[in-house]
Structures are given as C-alpha cells and as structure tokens.
Amino acid sequence: MARTKEFDPDAALQSALELFWRRGYEATSMADLVEHLGIGRASIYATFGNKHELYLKALDRYNETRDPGLLHELSQPGPALPAVRTVVRRFATEAGSSERVKGCFVTNTAAELGAHDPAATRRVEASWSHLETLLHSALIRARAQGELPADRDPLTLARMLLVLMQGLRVVGKASDDPGRVRDAAEQALRLLD
Structure with a gap:
C-alpha cells in the first residue's frame, strides 16, 4: 500500500520558491530546504526531484503566478x-x-x-x-x-x-x-x- 503524503506539495513548492527567491540557488542547500519546508530530504526528492529540479519548478510557479x-x-x-x-x-x-x-x-x-x-x-x-x-x-x-x-x-x-x-x-x-x-x-x- 502506497503511503499518503504527509505534506501539501503545493504549499511546499511555494515555500521553496520563497526561500530560493530570498537566498538564490547557490546559497540554498538541501539542508536549508529540508529545514525551511519542514519535510524530509527523501520526500523532497520523491516529490520534486533534486535541488535543481525543485528550483526550476519554483521558477515555473513564479512565472505562472507573477x-x-x-x-x-x-x-x-x-x-x-x-x-x-x-x-x-x-x-x-x-x-x-x-x-x-x-x-x-x-x-x-x-x-x-x-x-x-x-x-x-x-x-x-x-x-x-x-x-x-x-x-x-x-x-x-x-x-x-x-x-x-x-x-x-x-x-x-x-x-x-x-x-x-x-x-x-x-x-x-x-x-x-x-x-x-x-x-x-x-x-x-x-x-x-
């Protein structure tokens, strides 16, 4: 049986966008993302991919909503x-x-x-x-x-x-x-x- 996500991916993406926007890509580590989003590294990877993929998804979100x-x-x-x-x-x-x-x-x-x-x-x-x-x-x-x-x-x-x-x-x-x-x-x- 597949586990259900214990976090809202949409809210997590918005939170990642805000962190990347404030700090930039290079200055934001995976540890920063884990702490800021309040979700585990494995969940971030499973939902969004690696840091670069998450950044691009955050940039897409920004472009869609700005x-x-x-x-x-x-x-x-x-x-x-x-x-x-x-x-x-x-x-x-x-x-x-x-x-x-x-x-x-x-x-x-x-x-x-x-x-x-x-x-x-x-x-x-x-x-x-x-x-x-x-x-x-x-x-x-x-x-x-x-x-x-x-x-x-x-x-x-x-x-x-x-x-x-x-x-x-x-x-x-x-x-x-x-x-x-x-x-x-x-x-x-x-x-x-």
Missing part, C-alpha cells in the same frame, strides 16, 4: 500608451520599494544562472518574451491609434522597455535611491512621445 493582470492591463480597449506608461512606472515603483531586496525571481535567475544553466535560461527567456510580446502588442495598437508617432518601431521600443524594466529591477535591488530608477523610467518613457 503579475497575472499584466495581460489584462496592456490589452484593454482604448488608448494603449497610458497602460504602457503605468506598467513601466509600476516596475520602477516596485524596484524602489522595501521589497526590492528580493528583486524579481526571473531577473535574479538570469543574473545567477543565465550564463551556465540552459534550463533556467529557457525559462527566463520565456518570461521576457511574454513581457516583450505584451508590450509590443500594446505599442502596435498605440501606433495604429495615432498615439505613437508613425516612425517609431513598436518592436524596438518593446525591447528597449523590457531591458529597461529588467535593469530597473537590478539597480533597484541594490540602490537606496528610489529616484534613480524612477528618473530612468521617466526618461525612457519620453521616447514614446
């Missing part, structure tokens, strides 16, 4: 540029907030593992591609509606905004000056005028 309203926000009928500006400003505000110490789990993963972990890099790229596509679509609408000058390339602008937004997260994580990220965001948004 900012679910972004699509809705950027695809509303009516003027598109105000929504784009709102999203960029929100990223700047979040980057300059007290939560900035954790940063963005995707951005943290890119910085820590991106150069040598193809599985993590694929997930980072998927997240960035999703955001870029949302921005690109909104900027195409903005140009079609006459909000964005006809000589502006929506794809290039979307890519610039994606890089800016990720950079805001990196700088905001280490800077004590929220004006730094706010000013950078406002300067970039002038390119949409």
Whole structure:
C-alpha cells in the first residue's frame, strides 16, 4: 500500500520558491530546504526531484503566478500608451520599494544562472518574451491609434522597455535611491512621445 503524503506539495513548492527567491540557488542547500519546508530530504526528492529540479519548478510557479493582470492591463480597449506608461512606472515603483531586496525571481535567475544553466535560461527567456510580446502588442495598437508617432518601431521600443524594466529591477535591488530608477523610467518613457 502506497503511503499518503504527509505534506501539501503545493504549499511546499511555494515555500521553496520563497526561500530560493530570498537566498538564490547557490546559497540554498538541501539542508536549508529540508529545514525551511519542514519535510524530509527523501520526500523532497520523491516529490520534486533534486535541488535543481525543485528550483526550476519554483521558477515555473513564479512565472505562472507573477503579475497575472499584466495581460489584462496592456490589452484593454482604448488608448494603449497610458497602460504602457503605468506598467513601466509600476516596475520602477516596485524596484524602489522595501521589497526590492528580493528583486524579481526571473531577473535574479538570469543574473545567477543565465550564463551556465540552459534550463533556467529557457525559462527566463520565456518570461521576457511574454513581457516583450505584451508590450509590443500594446505599442502596435498605440501606433495604429495615432498615439505613437508613425516612425517609431513598436518592436524596438518593446525591447528597449523590457531591458529597461529588467535593469530597473537590478539597480533597484541594490540602490537606496528610489529616484534613480524612477528618473530612468521617466526618461525612457519620453521616447514614446
């Protein structure tokens, strides 16, 4: 007879996500995970696989649950540029907030593992591609509606905004000056005028 799990795998995955997000991949040991999740090493392996597999599952969870309203926000009928500006400003505000110490789990993963972990890099790229596509679509609408000058390339602008937004997260994580990220965001948004 198979034993039933004595823990909630969903809650354990969320707890692992929070630990990895706060400490990073390399600084989190299996012993840390055992202690933080409150479940045995064998149960972690049986349910999630090794530490790397658990990390990737946590990153998948983050990507699935992070900012679910972004699509809705950027695809509303009516003027598109105000929504784009709102999203960029929100990223700047979040980057300059007290939560900035954790940063963005995707951005943290890119910085820590991106150069040598193809599985993590694929997930980072998927997240960035999703955001870029949302921005690109909104900027195409903005140009079609006459909000964005006809000589502006929506794809290039979307890519610039994606890089800016990720950079805001990196700088905001280490800077004590929220004006730094706010000013950078406002300067970039002038390119949409």
